[in-house]
Amino acid sequence: MFNRVKTGALAALAMALATTSACAAEKKLTIGVADALTGGGAVYGLPQANAVRMAADEINAAGGIKVGSDTYKIDVIAYDDKANPTEATNAVRKLIDRDGVKYILGFCCSGSTSAVASFIGNENAVMLVGNAAERSITTKKIPNLVRTRPPADFTGQAAGTFIARKGQKRIAVIGALDVGFYAQYVDSVERELKKVGSEIIAREVFTLRDRDMTPQLTKIRALNPDAILVVGYVESAAFVYRQAVELGMVIPRYGFTSGSEEQFLRVTTSEQMEGVWDLRPTELDLLSASKNGIAYHANYSKKYNASPSPSSPYAYDQLYVLKAAIEASGTVDDTAAVAKAIRALAIPSQVVMQYQPVDGKMFDVNGQAYTANGAFQWQKGKWVFVEELPSDAKAYSVFLSTLN
Template sequence: MKRTISTLAGAAVAALIAAQPVLAEETLAIGVSDALTGGAAVYGLPQANAVKLAASEINAAGGISVGGETYMLEVIAYDDKGNPTEATNAVRKLIDRDGVKYILGFCCSGATGAVASFIEYEDAVMLVGNAAERSITTREIPNLTRTRPPADYTGAAAGAFVAAKGHKRVAVLGALDVGFYASYVDAFEKELNKAGGEIVTREAFALKDRDMTPQLTKIRGLEADALLVVGYVEPAAFIYRQSVELGLDLPRYGFTSGSEEQFLRVATSEQMEGVWDLRPTELTLLSATENGIAYHENYAAAYGISPSPSSPYAYDQTYALKDALEAAGTVEDTAAVARALRELAVPDEVVMQYLPIDGKMFDRNGQAYTSNGAFQWRDGNWTFVQDLPSDPVAYSEFLSTLD
């Protein structure tokens, strides 16, 4: 990938972010609706930070040139707590009170789905990040795009990977009342079954649960040969810790997308050793492109912590919006900008490794696709091990048949 992001010194990046909004001849406000507090903040807050970082970089590079005018970006962020009602209120405030036409972020599927249910009728464009529920991009909403692929697109690749490891009896422990986690497991199971394997139990936990010993004790008695954990970072970390404490000697696979710092708040590195995370090929330094390394450095300099692996979905949204605004030649005509997004090539500045459809970042559903990867915890770090098989063209065709 062509390198277009300059690595800024820490003080410079921090100063740029502190200076938001930047005074300029023209200012374009963009909104963020995301979980800035609560359990989902492990995904939402890094996304909001990523948008601010990208906006700062764009402003420092001269802003966005549209229709003979140069616009500097001002970021207005509201906390939706990952809650559908709060997300609806946040977006209504951005549109009705703040006059914002471009809204980014959206880490959680429930909150995102609530906004997606009405955004088509608004003079606005919605750019979805980490939320992985498949239905978000099956509704044929012309003014909505999403950078993260749906959960079942990744779940199928994960199932094939685990089957290739020779596992025949897999126990699942997850937040199975959450739709996108359930769809990941369904797709995982289908591929596992093709190879002669089976899921021997599906044990559930609530996102606020922290004691998983009853479920793990039951799994220990089922003679499973592998454990699949799907859920938010903190409860997943408790599962990994408690599995070791209970002496559950099974290969552990997960779907979480958390950073090292986030897991180490709960579990030790020794308790995490050997855990796999089977997810889209998101940011880790060992899997990152040159852009990803620069993003990691700039984010850490600005916020004093490493970025979460999934945070670049929102960073990439911002650069996609920039290119679409410039291609459309307008900041007022949101329909023209939405059309420009659907015709957009993958921007040079993005961090994630996108797989274009017909040369375009987003398919006709407004969905982008990344490669999928197998990451393993080794000596205190998530280590990229290999790509997982992914067929974005076939999945895009499948997605187009749903409603």
């Protein structure tokens, strides 16, 4: 009898030890990425997906995410949403329903992101939006959605002030104006221009698939503008800059693109780009980057044998935000608690972008983060950070809260 009890006790102890060991064992947390990995949006989406993978590798190498006595190693599943609303919906459904993912990152492009944002509120998941700049993504008060990039019109206001200060009176706009956030950017610019008596004299449109912008530019050239403003994806904008030179348009060129030197030089030459302004969130630029930014650039370049796009750290930062929130909330299962913890976070020390906190927190009540805006100019083959554009995150946050 005693032996049987002893054996039973030993077995129970062994089981308990095994269970404890299993509990403390390394666990896996699968993170989903839905982003444009091919097609026109890939210039933003692919670097974002790469950035998430790099952050995951770094976090894993540093020991993973610690939740109580557990340690989670991150596994990343990335699906291509082709910047298309239907594909994005399918990709996210697959992540949630089939892969059982609860945290979804990436989201470079507004149309596809808005489609997912429309249903994510009903899901047991947290959505962290990156480069997608459409304002309405963070006006719907979705509790389980946050965005690391500021809305386009937050930047447009600062850009408009900058252009107005330059003294040009007649500005012609050419861009993907059927995309909501580009139109919002231009509207903000126009409001600032009007304050000093300047005006937008033309709004020419191109689609994301267009590569020949000479008809629109010829039309603009006939209007004799003082400057042009180009709003669109990197590739389309690069064609505009190149073809404007080919049409002999020697006027200031402003833009809102967030492309790296490498991305522009695939389409145009450095000479054709000389003097172009990019008025955008400060994002990643070595001349203005923090220590984290410089390290990010070096690590990314080494890992992927290509320079990171300026906007890619939005996604890199997402994962560090998520890590901090999971550790703060002490759970990976309770997505509501994690979502709440994200909104309560101060800016994590590992992030690359230079965020402007609102009330001491990284995200405002709308789940929106803000970065500084900057004026960059192409000088001798590279983007040079010239100056920071004055931007009031707090005031914009109040404005954003009034929208539905």
